[in-house]
Structures are given as C-alpha cells and as structure tokens.
Amino acid sequence: xxxxxxxxRGFCAGVVRAIKTVEKALDIWGAPIYVKHEIxxxxxxxxxxxxxxxxxIEDLNDVPVGEKLIYSAHGVSPDVRKLAKKRDLLExxxxxxxxxxxxxxxxxxxxxxxxxxxxxxxxxxxxIGISKEAEEDTTIVEKxxxxxxxxxxxxxxLFYITQTTLSIxxxxxxxxxxxEKFPNIETLPSSSICYATTNRQMALKEITKDVDxxxxxxxxxxxxxxxxxxxxxxxxxxxxxxNSEDEIEKNWLNGVENIAMTAGASTPEDVVKxxxxxxxxxxxxxxxxVIYKDEDVVFELPKEVNAVLTK
Numbered sequence: 001x002x003x004x005x006x007x008x009r010g011f012c013a014g015v016v017r018a019i020k021t022v023e024k025a026l027d028i029w030g031a032p033i034y035v036k037h038e039i040x041x042x043x044x045x046x047x048x049x050x051x052x053x054x055x056x057i058e059d060l061n062d063v064p065v066g067e068k069l070i071y072s073a074h075g076v077s078p079d080v081r082k083l084a085k086k087r088d089l090l091e092x093x094x095x096x097x098x099x100x101x102x103x104x105x106x107x108x109x110x111x112x113x114x115x116x117x118x119x120x121x122x123x124x125x126x127x128i129g130i131s132k133e134a135e136e137d138t139t140i141v142e143k144x145x146x147x148x149x150x151x152x153x154x155x156x157x158l159f160y161i162t163q164t165t166l167s168i169x170x171x172x173x174x175x176x177x178x179x180e181k182f183p184n185i186e187t188l189p190s191s192s193i194c195y196a197t198t199n200r201q202m203a204l205k206e207i208t209k210d211v212d213x214x215x216x217x218x219x220x221x222x223x224x225x226x227x228x229x230x231x232x233x234x235x236x237x238x239x240x241x242x243n244s245e246d247e248i249e250k251n252w253l254n255g256v257e258n259i260a261m262t263a264g265a266s267t268p269e270d271v272v273k274x275x276x277x278x279x280x281x282x283x284x285x286x287x288x289x290v291i292y293k294d295e296d297v298v299f300e301l302p303k304e305v306n307a308v309l310t311k
Contacts, residue, residue: 001253002286003279004211004260006203010272012196012265013297014096015040018073021094022049024305025070034063036080037072037125039094040266041222043243063089074125075099077132092304098164098194099126103133105188109159110134115152117141117185119174120163124223127163143170147177158185164194165223165265167231168201195297196265197224201231203292204262208235211258215248216241217272218264225264232260244271245278253282260290 011019018039025033031053038046038056046056060083063069068090071080075095084091095103106116116138120127131138141147141160152158160178162171171193178185191198208214214232218225218241225241232239238256242248253259259279263272276287300306 001256001279001284002258002288003276003284004207004258004288004290005272005276006200006207006260006262007289007291008196008199008203008293008295009217009261009263010265010267010269012194012295013299014073014098014194014196015266017299017301018094018096019045019049021092021302021305022054022070023052024301024309025068025092026053028305028308029068033068033070034089035070035072036060036076037074038221039070039072041074041225042219042264042266042268044219044268044271045266060084060087060089063087065089068092070094072125073099075103075129077129079132080129090304093302096164096194097299098192099130102130102161102164102192105159105161105192106130106133106138109186110137112157114157114159114186115139117150117158117160117178118163119160119171120166121223124163124165126165126223130163141174141178144173144177147174147181150181152182158182160185160187162192163223164192165197165227166193167227168193168198169231170227194224194265196295197227199293199295200224200228200262200265203290204228204231204260205235206292207260207290208232211260212237212256213252213259214239215259215261215275216264217243217261217275218267219243222264222266225267228262228264236260242275245274248275248278248282250282253279259284 229241
C-alpha cells in the first residue's frame, strides 16, 4: 500500500500570519488576548492558543473596554470595527490580505455605482463580513441555479467577485452563467480565489487518476478543506475528511493500493504526520511526497504588532 503525500498542503501564508499575530500579541501584552471568531477554522490551532491565553469571542460586548482585540483571518464587517472603536479596543487586524483585497474592491465598485454579485457561502464568516461593506448593493450567489433569479436594469453596471476558499470548478460554472446572462459584467484582473486554495485543488486533481482513496486532513468547519473533499469525491471511489488520526478507520483501506493525502490551509503539519503514522500502523508500506508547486508567500504581521516588535 502506497501513500502520495501532496505538496503544498496545510498552512497558507494568511493562516501563518494570523496564528503568529495571536502568539506575538500574547508575548507582548500577556493574557488575555481577545480574538473575534476562531482565528482560523481548525480546532487544534484554536485549542492550542486557548491554552496560551487567547479568548475567542463572537460578541464584542464580551470584551472589556480598552482591551486588545484581534480580527481573525476571515475578516470582519464595518459594523464590528465601529463597535470596537466605540468600546476603545486596541484593534489588531489579522485579516488575510487576500480577503482585505475583496473588501476594498466591493467598497470601491459600490461607490462607483455598481451592483455587486458576491459568489460564496452566505453563512461563511468571510462572506458575512464582505457583504456588509455594501449591503444594499450586494447579492450573494451560492450556486449556478441562483443566477437565473438575478434581475437588474439594462443599464445597471455589475461587478462580481468570489470568496477566497471556493471550488475552482464551481466558480468557473457560476462565472460562465453570469457572463452569459450579463455580457458586460466586470471583475478584477485576477481571480480572488486564494493561491493556496487553487494550488491544493490542482495538486489533488493531478493525482486522483492514480489513487483509490483520498484523505483530506482538515477541520469540518474549514471551507477549503470541505472543497478538497468534494473535489476528491467526484474523482475517486472513496474520499474522507478527517480532523485527526483517530478518525481513520482501518476498513477504509480494504482493497486500496494507492492513497493520496492532502490538508486544508488551516491544518497543522503535526496532525498530518500523526495521520501518516496511523496509516503505517494499518500496514502502509511506502510514503512518497508529490510536489505540485512550492509556495514561498509571506505576509507581514499587522502594524500594531510590528510596531512593538521593531521598537
């Protein structure tokens, strides 16, 4: 039995930046440090930071006046920022730069008179924050079928943009439907799907023809991990999303010769290693790392943290 361990996998630059932001804030100011929402969608990461003194909240009224507040990698709405200022909180923005780019684009095009079509999952925290930038001008589209229900005046300028963690194939189909219905619709020069999301999906696509089973290591609340599992399900007989080695069942390996393993962008590498060790216990003989593309993207820490570190 063989395992193809795909690369890139696991942490992306935005996740590394977000986690380091919390860790450095704890080093500088000590506990507690408050974080709006889970810093990234992974329980292993969140629990480790809780043990160090991070406090994860959803309601800003749970943060004492004047305390430090970190925004998660997924970003927040303008209303959250307004309330933070009202409560005199020190805001530390760990929003991924790629998400910030979408916030800025939505604001910019809305001010120019465009209606915004936001492709993404309505309940995902990233989309909730972005949509609030121009709520009256924004329509959220989750699937191709939603496009037929869209209606605008003939002379209305339109702009579309996507959540960073979606399936490349699903977005391609939605965009095709949008362009067929609204030939003059505009967007940014480059895709707003995250480079890490794209790389992990492409790496998986390249290997699926050679494997019988795909294991995606990731949290069930992680959007990009779920998209990887869905992609695998369309291309192989068996695919599972697992959050730890304890979830791997030996009977999954019956009749399996070749396995591919990847990990969502918020999954720690030590969890991946434990999953590999579990497969070895179950009889895995060979492990080969398959490289699709090396990633060397690095994002600077938020200015609020950097200002203290560089004194």
